[in-house]
Amino acid sequence: MSEAEDFVKVAHAAREAAAALAPLPRAPKDAALYAVADALVARAKEIVEANALDIEAARQGGTAEAMIDRLRLDERRVEAIAAAVREVADLPDPVGEVVRGSTLPNGLELRQVRVPLGVVGIIYEGRPNVTVDAAALCLKSGNAVLLRGSSSAYRSNSVLVTVMQEALAGTEVPADAVQLVPGTTRESVKHLMRARGLVDVLIPRGGASLINTVVEESTVPVIETGVGNCHVYVDADADLGLAMEILVNAKTQRPSVCNAAETVLVHADVADAFVPAALARLAAEGVTVHGDERVASYGASSGIDVRPATDEDFQKEYLSLDIAAAVVDSLEGAVAHIRRYGSAHTDAIVTRSQRAARRFVARVDSAAVAVNASTRFTDGGEFGFGAEIGISTQKLHARGPMGLPELTSTKWVYTGEGHLRTSAGTVIAVERGE
Amino acid sequence: MSEAEDFVKVAHAAREAAAALAPLPRAPKDAALYAVADALVARAKEIVEANALDIEAARQGGTAEAMIDRLRLDERRVEAIAAAVREVADLPDPVGEVVRGSTLPNGLELRQVRVPLGVVGIIYEGRPNVTVDAAALCLKSGNAVLLRGSSSAYRSNSVLVTVMQEALAGTEVPADAVQLVPGTTRESVKHLMRARGLVDVLIPRGGASLINTVVEESTVPVIETGVGNCHVYVDADADLGLAMEILVNAKTQRPSVCNAAETVLVHADVADAFVPAALARLAAEGVTVHGDERVASYGASSGIDVRPATDEDFQKEYLSLDIAAAVVDSLEGAVAHIRRYGSAHTDAIVTRSQRAARRFVARVDSAAVAVNASTRFTDGGEFGFGAEIGISTQKLHARGPMGLPELTSTKWVYTGEGHLRTSAGTVIAVERGE
Numbered sequence: 001m002s003e004a005e006d007f008v009k010v011a012h013a014a015r016e017a018a019a020a021l022a023p024l025p026r027a028p029k030d031a032a033l034y035a036v037a038d039a040l041v042a043r044a045k046e047i048v049e050a051n052a053l054d055i056e057a058a059r060q061g062g063t064a065e066a067m068i069d070r071l072r073l074d075e076r077r078v079e080a081i082a083a084a085v086r087e088v089a090d091l092p093d094p095v096g097e098v099v100r101g102s103t104l105p106n107g108l109e110l111r112q113v114r115v116p117l118g119v120v121g122i123i124y125e126g127r128p129n130v131t132v133d134a135a136a137l138c139l140k141s142g143n144a145v146l147l148r149g150s151s152s153a154y155r156s157n158s159v160l161v162t163v164m165q166e167a168l169a170g171t172e173v174p175a176d177a178v179q180l181v182p183g184t185t186r187e188s189v190k191h192l193m194r195a196r197g198l199v200d201v202l203i204p205r206g207g208a209s210l211i212n213t214v215v216e217e218s219t220v221p222v223i224e225t226g227v228g229n230c231h232v233y234v235d236a237d238a239d240l241g242l243a244m245e246i247l248v249n250a251k252t253q254r255p256s257v258c259n260a261a262e263t264v265l266v267h268a269d270v271a272d273a274f275v276p277a278a279l280a281r282l283a284a285e286g287v288t289v290h291g292d293e294r295v296a297s298y299g300a301s302s303g304i305d306v307r308p309a310t311d312e313d314f315q316k317e318y319l320s321l322d323i324a325a326a327v328v329d330s331l332e333g334a335v336a337h338i339r340r341y342g343s344a345h346t347d348a349i350v351t352r353s354q355r356a357a358r359r360f361v362a363r364v365d366s367a368a369v370a371v372n373a374s375t376r377f378t379d380g381g382e383f384g385f386g387a388e389i390g391i392s393t394q395k396l397h398a399r400g401p402m403g404l405p406e407l408t409s410t411k412w413v414y415t416g417e418g419h420l421r422t423s424a425g426t427v428i429a430v431e432r433g434e
Numbered sequence: 435m436s437e438a439e440d441f442v443k444v445a446h447a448a449r450e451a452a453a454a455l456a457p458l459p460r461a462p463k464d465a466a467l468y469a470v471a472d473a474l475v476a477r478a479k480e481i482v483e484a485n486a487l488d489i490e491a492a493r494q495g496g497t498a499e500a501m502i503d504r505l506r507l508d509e510r511r512v513e514a515i516a517a518a519v520r521e522v523a524d525l526p527d528p529v530g531e532v533v534r535g536s537t538l539p540n541g542l543e544l545r546q547v548r549v550p551l552g553v554v555g556i557i558y559e560g561r562p563n564v565t566v567d568a569a570a571l572c573l574k575s576g577n578a579v580l581l582r583g584s585s586s587a588y589r590s591n592s593v594l595v596t597v598m599q600e601a602l603a604g605t606e607v608p609a610d611a612v613q614l615v616p617g618t619t620r621e622s623v624k625h626l627m628r629a630r631g632l633v634d635v636l637i638p639r640g641g642a643s644l645i646n647t648v649v650e651e652s653t654v655p656v657i658e659t660g661v662g663n664c665h666v667y668v669d670a671d672a673d674l675g676l677a678m679e680i681l682v683n684a685k686t687q688r689p690s691v692c693n694a695a696e697t698v699l700v701h702a703d704v705a706d707a708f709v710p711a712a713l714a715r716l717a718a719e720g721v722t723v724h725g726d727e728r729v730a731s732y733g734a735s736s737g738i739d740v741r742p743a744t745d746e747d748f749q750k751e752y753l754s755l756d757i758a759a760a761v762v763d764s765l766e767g768a769v770a771h772i773r774r775y776g777s778a779h780t781d782a783i784v785t786r787s788q789r790a791a792r793r794f795v796a797r798v799d800s801a802a803v804a805v806n807a808s809t810r811f812t813d814g815g816e817f818g819f820g821a822e823i824g825i826s827t828q829k830l831h832a833r834g835p836m837g838l839p840e841l842t843s844t845k846w847v848y849t850g851e852g853h854l855r856t857s858a859g860t861v862i863a864v865e866r867g868e
Binding site: 019102105112115118196215242253372373395396401414 | 453456457536538539542544546549551552630634635649650653655656657673674675676679680683687773786791795796797799800801802803804805806807808810811812816817818828829830831833834835843844845846847848849850851852853854855856857863864865866
């Protein structure tokens, strides 16, 4: 069979599994997740061995040591992955929640109920733990999942999926609810992206170029995640001590993640007081500043190296100890800068002014807006969701951290006793009995 | 300027307008809608004159009289359109609604707030009243709108948009918040479908082929609306009198709409009692039945003409006095038929059995499931939404009738007083004062 035929077979099996999984209540789903967690721990050695082959291949291919560390699984990491599966099992089940409900004037009882999306496709890079995390979140929310990880982790992912499927075989959740997309070629991603009608939603997790490719080429509806060009705006009315701590935390606490700050904007009124101090502090923290002309001139006069910022710098998600910096003449100037260059992930204002906070929150069109807090709090765990499948930066369906409810759709159910719609309003047909 | 350049100009103006419109509270939006309604009434003659040119052109082009009636505007119809605008103004404003909110354990105040989507593109066919209805719903929900109606209504739509823009010019809502996509060629639709980053969502309203084209070709996120292959399933435990009335109502009360029934499925246990009677009644109502072999044999023995149903018949949205019919051996058989052939719009079960109703509702994966009620109730007006922009048959973002809240996204806002995220948990930086 060709890879394309293989894919169609896998996708059809996932659809069947999704149909069987959707009506399951919480208890059998939780039991299945616990079985998966137990199997991962029991078969950790097997998983680590397969992973060693991926690591060996990556090393021979000249992959950087930092990337290899992301790829690596040891028994401790496998145990952590299993623990995360149990945590997902312990979260409330979103399926069946009545979102809205009323009795209509004509007596129809109307309910909007959460239901699974169906078949969810996940395209991701790097870490093999995503294979299990994503599967657990999808199963818990009643969805089948098609996983397409990095080809560099194909052996690890294959074993992880096999272990999960064999664990599911002894439960009420069909084993086909978790499957790997066959193949490691670019074509195999295309099958997934063109599987409209078989796959209900695609969630790409990874860098900007992966996400752009999926958005451009997919006919399956996509939820964009994760690209974060986050801003910290230091307002004219900011407490500058607070601003400094928030800036440093947002930039340096974990620079490689999407909710880290990538640009700082400083109101001109406080630039004299703030920028030189910030440049010194950022330099001390090992951060390279890419500044506009005004920031650069502060650098020159205080003897701190500032690289010139281009348009590209202001658009960039560095994910490193680099930050773009600009002085703006007003809050509106900050908002305009963010609208122009931002990725609509998270943007923060530091201010003591109620009015400034209110205006910034109303005008910045991002998934999250922070007031006097680090951008680092935009996170499913911090928001109390327990787990997240990603952070949506689009406006449709879900925006911001996506937990279990974001992996569901809804269904309207209305119940009558012979309700007919006529031009004169509702008429109720009467049972005649048999 | 080329049509493509024209489009980009229009779309940029819409984005600017959307940014200005988004933070407006309810009062100025309602005032603007009332101004639009007044202007439509005041300039009804002008509108009717432009419409006469469209009608003249359609007639010369040999358009069927039924289509011409859909295109026609007279002063009474313009007044009805204006009245609908006032009704939209009187609906609650979805923007600013706090959907969820809590204080996190670390003291951050977290709120999820409804915000407009931004720029909404609507692609539609036929009736020029959609031009105004869609604009009113978008403005009320704080969105700018790009309208791409049928080329046959281009003159009518141009005048309607001009009247709306000139009315808006005297209000706080920017006139550019309502614009027509320039041009009447197929290319002009493509500009809209490829305007990712400029347009936030596309809503196609029309037949299956329009919707499929948009879904296939659009890089802008799409909300699919309206194709309805609705089923009525007559269960083994149905009250057959009730089943007959529900079937006839669902099929004949208004056959041209998406929530009309297109297929009837009858449980084998009640086929003898129900099918011959149903064939007679449907014939009396002028309905042509396209039946499977079992239904055809009932037709033959009772002397009623039944056409043979093909796979195509079971897939079809007739929108006419035709219905496909089949006998199924079980409730599961009905569910499998609906999953295979349905469009996931609305499917009804008629039954006295709690268990059958529960199983049907859990297993049919459609936007709406009706129990002992006509499919005709799946409608924004009937559900109490006041107005609808369409009925979504997809699972992402919105499913079923879409009212004003479905034209919004959300934004997370979190407020702290110097909240920093550290590996040891939240630390609160202290204001030092200036």
